[in-house]
Amino acid sequence: MTSPRSKAIAIGPEEDRKLVKAIERGGAVSTPLSDASALIWSAGPSDFPASLPDGVRWVQLPSAGVESWFDARAFEAHPSVEFTSAAGAFAATVAEHALALLLAGVRALPEHLQARSWEQEHLIGRVGTLRGATVTIVGAGGIGRALIPMLAALGAEVVAVNRSGRPVPGAIRTLPVSALDEVWSNTDHVVVAAPATPATRHLVGSAELARLPRHSWVVNVARGSLVDTDALVEALRTESIAGAGLDVTDPEPLPDGHPLWRLTNAIITPHDSNPTVLRENAYAEHVAANVARFVAGEALIARVDPTQGY
Structure with a gap:
């Protein structure tokens, strides 16, 4: 049975209306990070929290490439958290x-x-x-x-x-x-x-x-x-x-x-194969799909494997 906390998902660093709706489409609700079991992130590693609440089990990252997150040692800092990238979304x-x-x-x-x-x-x-x-x-x-x-x-x-x-x-x-x-x-x-x-x-x-x-x-x-x-x-x-x-x-x-x-x-071309408007919509759809899987206890899409580097 799905626990209430597994449906409580935070958005960071700031609330984004498209992501709020994506979380709702996935069958969960947005909540403050302190009460959440997962975090949907929409920025880079420089703004990422140095520590996460013990209840957070999953973090969704906004980019398909995650090399900057390895550079920031984000995965090392949170070894018990499952990270997923946006690989495939774009x-x-x-x-x-x-x-x-x-x-x-x-x-x-x-x-x-x-x-x-x-x-x-x-x-x-x-x-x-x-x-x-x-x-x-x-x-x-x-x-x-x-x-x-x-x-x-x-x-x-x-x-x-x-x-x-x-x-x-x-x-x-x-x-x-x-x-x-x-x-x-x-x-x-x-x-x-x-x-x-x-x-x-x-x-x-x-x-x-x-x-x-x-x-x-x-x-x-x-x-x-x-x-x-x-x-x-x-x-x-x-x-x-x-x-x-x-x-x-x-x-x-x-x-x-x-x-x-x-x-x-x-x-x-100036790294614009994935322009902002299209990227935001595609990321929201990716989030909705992964939230639905998280709530159902299913395997998440685009799990980051720290041993492989992506």
């Missing part, structure tokens, strides 16, 4: 952005947008298609699973790479991350959507870029640290790959005057 929106970056690159839209004349014969060799192409998604979690049917609709085939190698629906092949070395010479394009951990830093570096075909586009919608920026700049400058679509960079924000800004084969 998948469709980010996948849509990844597709836009990739398709824009393959179809040479940056060059077309800069043109001031109908005479653009020099672009003929740059315009390609995703039909018949192989796209490898490195980190085929929620974003990758949302992206696969979008790519399939355009006639592309997908190779999925995940930690376990467990088959991903819609992918023609799924590889464990331990077999990632097989990918680079056997794909047309790469979408990076893996979590940021010490193990994934510079997952795409000079050696990997050198093995990609010259027509390849690399799209990063994960975290900037997964791609070696200096190596990418060199690959773009020498045109050893066709281009890169980046919604995230390292460093971030990308400083004015950085070499990436001067490269016409780099498409850069």
